[in-house]
Amino acid sequence: MDLRQGIGPRRPGKTADEFQQDLLSNLFYRRGTTVESASARDAYETLSLTVRDRLAERRSRTAAAHFATNPRWVYYLSAEYLLGAQLEQNLLYSDTGDLAAEAVKTLGFSLEDLEELDIEPGLGNGGLGRLAACLVDSMATRDIPAVGYGIRYDFGIFHQIITEEGQTERPDDWAFHGNPWEFPAPDDRQTVGFYGHTEPIPGAQTRKRWVPGEIVLGEPSHMLVPGYGTETVNIVRLWRARGSEASFDLSRFSAGQYAEAVQEAVRAENISKVLYPDDSTELGRELRLKQQYFLVSCSLRDIIRRFRLRNEGWAEFADKTVIQLNDTHPTIAIAELMRLLVDEYELEWDEAWSITRRTFAYTCHTLLPEALETWPVHMFERLLPRHLEIIYLINMLFLKEVEARFPGDHDRVRRMSIIGEEPERRVRMAHLAVVGTEAVNGVAELHSKLLRETVLNDFAELWPAKFQNVTNGVSPRRFVKIANPRLSDLITEGLGGDDWLGDLERLAGLEALAGDASFLERWRAIKRANKVDLAAGDPDSLTDVMIKRFHEYKRQQLKLLHVIAMYHRIRADPSADWVPRTVLFAGKAAPAYHAAKEIIRLIAMIAARIAADPVVSPYLKVVFPENYNVTLAERIIPAADLSEQISLAGKEASGTGNMKLALNGALTIGTLDGANIEIRARVGAENFFLFGMDAYQAANAHQQGYSPWAYYEADGELRAALDTLRAGTFGEAGQRVAASLLGRDEYLTLADFRSYVESQDEVDRAWRDPQRWARMSVLNTAHSGFFSSDRTVSDYAARIWRVAPVPVPKEG
Template identity: 85%
Template structure:
């Protein structure tokens, strides 16, 4: 007898008629309307709930299998999850796409109409959130018992629009009409404290009693994360801040002081209101730290609750629990677990510290010093007084360990201390993350090497075995099966089945088709059809794509200089044999990052100038696609011919957009940075357009003190013409700040790499003219992208860091 039968539950329909009956029952009894009066929104919600029920059935069997096995769990703590729109993916993973397409016709709608109403959850900003989504998907696909923890933001990062060529931000109220994929669980609320003071506990050197000055509630909901080709359904649990009952002042409300009556509740709910509140003010910085602690406190209490369902001995905790910190945002969890174990569960310090260090693992996603979070000590002291005391103790014991290993090396002690003393006392969260974890990993081979040799080299000297590499990966289900169904179907036909979707190494079989003229013709036709769907420009032009967060190190400004150079070349030789290009940008700049916003403004100004020029516009088009998100990426990536991965070498940790584009057959032009190195090694140097300084050359040039950006400007006529055009106001008077930054410090060596980049783009043009060669290279990029599956990434984590085994979930045989 299976779980459903044991509970007396009916079987959900599997035939077309049964699925339709389930759909109508949901419409009548849960949506509360009828076929005759159902709106498109009614139909969308009804279909979503009907599909969700099938995943919930698998979720119940997953939970039963996990409870019976009592395995080691992976808990993934991340400030971001960019899960993408859910309906199409869940139809695929539940195997109900054809049933749904037929059933919704009874409601008077098509499946495509309803999929168009599906809004992606605004729970992330960029690559960090996209990676987290791919990894939780892969954990379920690999049958790994796992829970993702995050914050249920009321508003996403922001909706981007372009107004007058400039980025404008407005709230992303993604859940305004509700979220049918979400299960609220108000009965599992957790209590979180802030401010207040600590009191000593008699007889203990390390234990304290924390008396918070403010208390908020963390209310969870969860979304289902099904695996592909398996019965496992894991969850992402999301926390939303709520005021306590005492946060509403009835006496003030009765006196007409309505705003004052709810101010405490509003202050509490601000914690989960917006992803990454602006931290340019003291209050903003405090709110960010509040947000991070809120996530960690709620999640750790829930993790402990889950542990105690089947276990009672704290010595088993680290054997049953591994907590992966996705970057530094959740690092305060280390101090919080120590507080819970020492202060609340009354473990001795040494035992608690042993448990903590064996429980946590840390993924570092950056090489930029400004991205390695630090917090002013005075902010910590006011907001989390007990945690600062714990961090001081951790640091004291840690520095003793360093002193024993490197006696008399005071400079090393200063560099490695969790507390930075000069110029301001700050808590170094990356240092805490390394000290308080069992494993630290970078996310690409170069990135991990540079972490060991530069950013965290002192720690690597102390604990060389702690540092590892796990190269990032992406979900082939979302980023080719869903995003590029035409190409997915051709690959399935070429390989003789869909097994590649859960074993991406099978793509290597496409290599045998790379010289098949008929196959290459169909490959080209699919790319063209995708470009027609995108409707960004001439589908026969070279579609040149740069889609990523706007940051000067990613060097959208270098791409822009190339565009201006092409503009000048075409104007100077209007009868030339030019390769038509459509250059498409997409990405957001942080609201307070004015230099990045200046680049966006200049891109749009240059694009407008080109569009108005009858000589140039037939050959060159610049498009800025606003409000970049997963849904937009799924439209752009299948249409891309050329993938721009041109960050300054040594600055990009890994990248995942580069992997998605290569998987879909785009050829990469890039530096030896992040995962570009591994992509080039696998697709072949002949199928990758390489240019520019490598990481060590870039570092040597910058730190030699000999680099002078203006030297490149003075000796390169095309570069000089491009910058002079910006400075002269040729593009609507926009861009003086961008040109000034490039001619001044040029922090990311844009001008140093300009000539190599432009020359490499000329080579791109030459290859493009031979479409057979280009198509062959495109096929080989896809064929050799198997390594970049998130399934492989998760398998690496599971074997080398988490030490967890799959727990298969039995199928429902009824």
């Protein structure tokens, strides 16, 4: 049977009868049960397989088209992918929603029942992982040949529980019932080494032999990533750590030493247990570094295998391959590719280095120095001895280049070295990422500018052409069509079709409807209906949302100071005409980030106090839905009226929550930080509530000796809010947050408080005019077309990857 000649298995049917027959066949032959005894989970698994079969058929044609054209490939390396639930998206992308709804009725279930069982994969946490998911979606939608590589975490990051005591972490056993969207491939396991020592090879100057002291197996599976409105289906390949065949000690097991018998297997499998292990201990930090190397080692071997399916030798590798590093987590891939090329494939150093630098590109996602990963040299030397030797050699040759360009500038050489010497010797991963790649990009215009001017200034002076900007984007299919179907339908009606889902700039056509009273009334009704569905508070109140990872620079504490100020105002004058507000927080704090967890605890205390206050509670409510993820975001974002984007200017790289919220008609209150600047420029300054210092003013405030006490003493309302915290009204968490703000206030919360409150007062004035607010909301959506991840991918493809789309022929 020659599958390449079109002779192969029966293709899934397209009619309602064929879909139902395929569903029943999968129920009988793959699930092993009958219509009469099928449970809801049987029906869900069977439906998922039936939809997956249709995507798999497209995947086979995609693979055939790619094999025939032998294109330049994009390989996206990311520590996380926040994919979201798969069933509804795959129904949309396979155009089988109506067929599925009818077919599952034969099993006695509704489609909505089964969608409730569709658990989103626990493969990510925050903006980094959701961006990765949006980009792989858009790569498929734009017909870009691509594979995403990541780790198949057993327990995700954690399942968050919120009580009055704050955040508690529980394991996120997302795959307890299995994952029907996954294709295991245990026969493609890769071998990964750790520890050990290196040995010289006689006659070889740069080659060494690495003898690992520990061997772990990387077992892959993959999930299908279909494009929208196209035939392309790409994949995300995920690696799971397994013990080697020798990791089970039968003699110890036979002697009753059961735990000792499996300790090597457990040690190996710990690598892929959780995303971002707690790094507050030496063992936790080492496990993080092991995770990073495990990901890149498995992925690079797989990339080379794929390259050699159609190519011989190495002359074309960099022309056929671009590897995008999503932040510093996979940066060790640069040293690993050098090791493979030099030590295993026996290329000369200069040739290998030329290939490596032309293959990689690096996206930096931060301006926080502490987020630019560094690793102790002693840990690197113990865990990855050969890679440290390679990094030393890369660094030596690089510093010679710096010295030649800037003779006598020893301080510059020290600053740019891949090895930091003080206070302890550490490997600077961001420096390695810049040195070993062809392109470096930031993710918003301001972020890219500040990278060049501050964090990576020396490198930008050395290689100015290497630095670029590609502003982030989000998927309109996931965050409007799926998350907000009512609004999606209204937009489609207003624009006369749904082409906007693949060309988001078409939303500009809504501007013509922003003055239509009937359209605005329907727009407002949809927002209210979404708030009723969310059930977080009074649907007629202003729904004020702050949904993001908890970090002090994001300044959830500033929002809390405003909440306390509102609490005081209402109590001082209960009979005033207050604008009712529902303030919604959601997001997770890293388990070891105690300051962020104190803020969550404080939110819980304030929420309880306000709820119990009969004077304040009719006008103000604070809620914290737990375990923020894509599924919860899809409920909150459509219901949001006000989007809180209040990080200290110059600290947020881009943000994508700001884009999702604006796209769904929420108005932004924010600083000139990250992509806020670009959102404001596009939606119009009059449709954006601006406050606070800009990045240069914030930097200057620190340089001039910022004193939080000066702001405390000068602003009575701020002083009253902080005194309430200091007095213990909201428990010890409030006292600790206040002490932090008055003691150092690293992110200038108190300095921006007055400007923020004044901007919030303007929010109230705008909300009192429903027609004005609705018009501003429509214009936010109308001018958010730029913030599509499809545009982001097109920018990467043209500016950095230099890849062309490969359309996949339709069936037949």
